[in-house]
Amino acid sequence: MVKNPLSIEGKTIVIxxxxxxxxxxxxxxxxxxxxxLVLLDINEEQLEITKGLCNPDVRCSCYSCDLTxxxxxxxxxxxVVAENGLINGMLHCAGIEKTLPYNKLSANDYxxxxxxxxxxxxxxxxxLTKKNNRAENAKYVLIASITAVxxxxxxxxxxxxxxxxxxxxxTLALEMASKGMTINCISPGTILTPLMQNMMESLxxxxxxxxxxxxxxxxxxxxxxxxxxxxxxxxxxRWITGQNIVVDGGYTSR
Amino acid sequence: xxxxxxxxLEGKTILVTGASSxxxxxxxxxxxxxxxxxILTARNEERLRETFSxxxxxxxxxxWITADMQRDEDILSLVEQLPTLDGVICNAGVSINVPIAFxxxxxxxxxxxxxxxxxxxxxxxxxxxxxxxxxxxxxxTSSISGNNTVTxxxxxxxxxxxxITGFMRNAALDLAAKGIRCNAVHPGMINTPMVxxxxxxxxxxxxxxxxxxxxxxxxxxxxxxAMIYLLSDAAAWVTGHSLVIDGGLTLK
Numbered sequence: 001m002v003k004n005p006l007s008i009e010g011k012t013i014v015i016x017x018x019x020x021x022x023x024x025x026x027x028x029x030x031x032x033x034x035x036x037l038v039l040l041d042i043n044e045e046q047l048e049i050t051k052g053l054c055n056p057d058v059r060c061s062c063y064s065c066d067l068t069x070x071x072x073x074x075x076x077x078x079x080v081v082a083e084n085g086l087i088n089g090m091l092h093c094a095g096i097e098k099t100l101p102y103n104k105l106s107a108n109d110y111x112x113x114x115x116x117x118x119x120x121x122x123x124x125x126x127x128l129t130k131k132n133n134r135a136e137n138a139k140y141v142l143i144a145s146i147t148a149v150x151x152x153x154x155x156x157x158x159x160x161x162x163x164x165x166x167x168x169x170x171t172l173a174l175e176m177a178s179k180g181m182t183i184n185c186i187s188p189g190t191i192l193t194p195l196m197q198n199m200m201e202s203l204x205x206x207x208x209x210x211x212x213x214x215x216x217x218x219x220x221x222x223x224x225x226x227x228x229x230x231x232x233x234x235x236x237x238r239w240i241t242g243q244n245i246v247v248d249g250g251y252t253s254r
Numbered sequence: 255x256x257x258x259x260x261x262x263l264e265g266k267t268i269l270v271t272g273a274s275s276x277x278x279x280x281x282x283x284x285x286x287x288x289x290x291x292x293i294l295t296a297r298n299e300e301r302l303r304e305t306f307s308x309x310x311x312x313x314x315x316x317x318w319i320t321a322d323m324q325r326d327e328d329i330l331s332l333v334e335q336l337p338t339l340d341g342v343i344c345n346a347g348v349s350i351n352v353p354i355a356f357x358x359x360x361x362x363x364x365x366x367x368x369x370x371x372x373x374x375x376x377x378x379x380x381x382x383x384x385x386x387x388x389x390x391x392x393x394x395t396s397s398i399s400g401n402n403t404v405t406x407x408x409x410x411x412x413x414x415x416x417x418i419t420g421f422m423r424n425a426a427l428d429l430a431a432k433g434i435r436c437n438a439v440h441p442g443m444i445n446t447p448m449v450x451x452x453x454x455x456x457x458x459x460x461x462x463x464x465x466x467x468x469x470x471x472x473x474x475x476x477x478x479x480a481m482i483y484l485l486s487d488a489a490a491w492v493t494g495h496s497l498v499i500d501g502g503l504t505l506k
């Protein structure tokens with residue numbers, strides 16, 4: 001049997017935000033595809049639950065970690081590499097949002113959201129991409145959002161942070177290219193994470209229809225994002241870099 | 255068991271146009287390795303036969319169908335002969351690069367016929383005859399040319415490739431109701447016979463290559479892998495997307 005070029009089997013992948021939502025599903029799917037996992041999240045308890053859902057045939061190490069703690073990041077990454085070996089890839093799923101009209105958002109809201117969604121990933125990449133920490137041709141994927149590409153009222157701070165992801169990936173791709181690394185981002189549309197599912201159930205039928213409107217293929221599932229991330233982290237995607245892959249059931253192509 | 259593979263094409267039947275060389279040939283071979291039954295089509299029977307011989311599990315592959323996509327009767331007859339498909343790669347392409355002053359109707363028609371009109375008419379016929387299954391996926395080989403970058407003397411090629419991307423985006427919306435997805439790949443310069451046909455000097459090619467952040471052209475398989483992703487159920491929620499595969503060229 002020829003080796004599947006789109007496989008991540010045997011690779012060691014760091015996932016941020018592994019305690020819930022898209023991050024959790026990515027961990028589960030990646031483990032079933034044979035990747036060894038390093039899960040980072042601030043919520044240690046939920047992180048252990050994710051670990052319990054992962055395939056027991058791969059190594060899965062959990063680290064409680066605050067991505068916004070720039071000073072502590074070097075130590076965490078050193079520990080991760082010492083205990084798991086060189087890192088083949090990283091997927092940044094950790095993200096927070098606050099839905100408020102722009103004139104109700106405070107400077108502090110912008111700071112908090114930007115520090116997790118953007119700076120958190122940069123803190124981590126700064127250390128992960130060091131020569132002694134990464135495997136050859138390491139690949140990185142950051143989760144952005146379709147709100148980086150199209151407007152949606154009420155998510156100013158979130159959209160700004162996700163737009164920053166789409167921009168920064170282009171610059172990082174050029175800086176990393178000479179060292180054989182690639183970096184891309186994924187812009188999901190509305191994904192039925194457990195949190196979103198609960199939210200949807202609390203809505204009236206009319207509100208639900210409004211939320212689903214504009215998605216020609218319906219709403220997405222966390223595995224839709226995991227699959228695309230898996231492709232971008234595989235060797236098959238080695239000539240793709242700096243891109244924003246939109247996974248949205250056709251929402252933005254309308 | 256850790257054998258989860260969302261990219262498998264097992265059980266899928268895929269039509270590949272322009273399968274006699276370059277990206278099309280590579281796409282056909284890689285799709286067959288991913289488990290697909292691949293139906294090859296192109297004009298040149300001899301080279302189709304050669305691609306066919308390179309397919310994985312060749313004894314179980316369906317026969318190729320020769321067709322000239324510039325002829326309506328060939329498109330009709332091709333589609334008539336096809337089984338229900340899970341995927342289509344509209345890949346056949348041609349490039350004629352001349353300065354604007356040297357553009358004429360004949361050259362322009364040739365480029366548009368092959369790169370734009372043929373894939374549109376093929377898609378039309380496939381849809382009309384309900385040859386693409388619900389959940390099926392159509393992938394168009396477009397280009398970074400015109401869509402993501404511009405180059406002197408590539409006007410006709412750019413026009414044809416932006417047109418097919420425009421068609422793809424509308425078709426994605428139109429066919430979503432039937433559960434059929436449409437996406438495009440936008441490759442940069444790929445090491446294919448088209449690139450090394452003597453049209454460009456080796457010196458020019460080296461200069462172009464140095465311009466790529468990853469310092470090389472792409473390989474046909476690297477486009478094929480992206481096509482496999484788009485054809486597979488891994489991309490079940492991806493439609494209307496243009497996937498740029500260019501080693502970072504158009505970021506600068």
